[in-house]
Amino acid sequence: QVQLQESGPGLLKPSETLSLSCTVSGGSVNTDGSYWSWIRQPPGKGLEYIGYVSYIGNNNYNPSLKSRVTISLDTSKNQFSLTLTSVTAADTAVYYCSREIRNCFDPWGQGTLVTVSS
Amino acid sequence: QSVLTQPPSVSGAPGQRVTISCTGSSSDIGAGYHVYWYQQFLGTAPKLLIYDNNNRPSGVPDRFSGSKSGASASLAITGLQADDEADYYCQSFDRSLRTYVFGTGTKVTVL
Numbered sequence: 001q002v003q004l005q006e007s008g009p010g011l012l013k014p015s016e017t018l019s020l021s022c023t024v025s026g027g028s029v030n031t032d033g034s035y036w037s038w039i040r041q042p043p044g045k046g047l048e049y050i051g052y053v054s055y056i057g058n059n060n061y062n063p064s065l066k067s068r069v070t071i072s073l074d075t076s077k078n079q080f081s082l083t084l085t086s087v088t089a090a091d092t093a094v095y096y097c098s099r100e101i102r103n104c105f106d107p108w109g110q111g112t113l114v115t116v117s118s
Numbered sequence: 119q120s121v122l123t124q125p126p127s128v129s130g131a132p133g134q135r136v137t138i139s140c141t142g143s144s145s146d147i148g149a150g151y152h153v154y155w156y157q158q159f160l161g162t163a164p165k166l167l168i169y170d171n172n173n174r175p176s177g178v179p180d181r182f183s184g185s186k187s188g189a190s191a192s193l194a195i196t197g198l199q200a201d202d203e204a205d206y207y208c209q210s211f212d213r214s215l216r217t218y219v220f221g222t223g224t225k226v227t228v229l
Contacts, residue, residue, distance in 0.1 A: 104166060105154075106175070108165070
């Protein structure tokens with residue numbers, strides 16, 4: 001079955017750019033009809049949808065983050081990635097990658113904590 | 119920016135039935151979009167529990183059930199067990215925001 005694993009730096013300074021990758025195993029990121037998403041969860045708080053990239057590179061982003069977010073595919077590595085610019089302490093969160101299937105999210109990666117601190 | 123409202127906590131004794139509400143609006147659940155539920159144990163990733171309002175993925179016990187009416191939805195847990203202690207989140211789509219939205223989350227405590 002499909003499994004996902006996030007990777008990337010865990011500590012950033014304010015104004016820097018967050019870059020995370022999600023490696024997919026047990027399936028292909030360019031399978032017809034597949035959508036790959038990022039979701040985040042600040043410590044002790046709820047879930048926030050960030051956006052998705054489709055198997056053909058189309059995107060949907062949360063309007064609250066749209067100006068700072070890019071999600072892209074790397075089919076050669078069977079990965080998809082998240083870039084979030086100009087981070088602040090409010091971007092401190094556990095970042096999850098997930099497959100969007102029929103308008104819900106399943107499965108999820110284990111998550112990676114990104115802390116923004118000077 | 120949660121737009122779906124859930125009670126912060128619910129509790130029950132082992133064997134009891136508890137329900138978690140998820141209240142939306144005419145832009146999301148009330149607009150006819152499906153509701154999904156996730157279970158999240160402390161320190162782990164969420165897991166899909168209910169899809170399309172009232173369907174369970176393979177492996178999810180039938181003690182968990184979902185329902186939807188109007189702009190609200192509910193998750194029921196019957197025969198409450200100690201290992202049901204977790205956070206539960208609902209999720210839907212908001213046509214005004216044009217994005218997926220999650221509920222505020224509910225912590226279930228087994229007394």
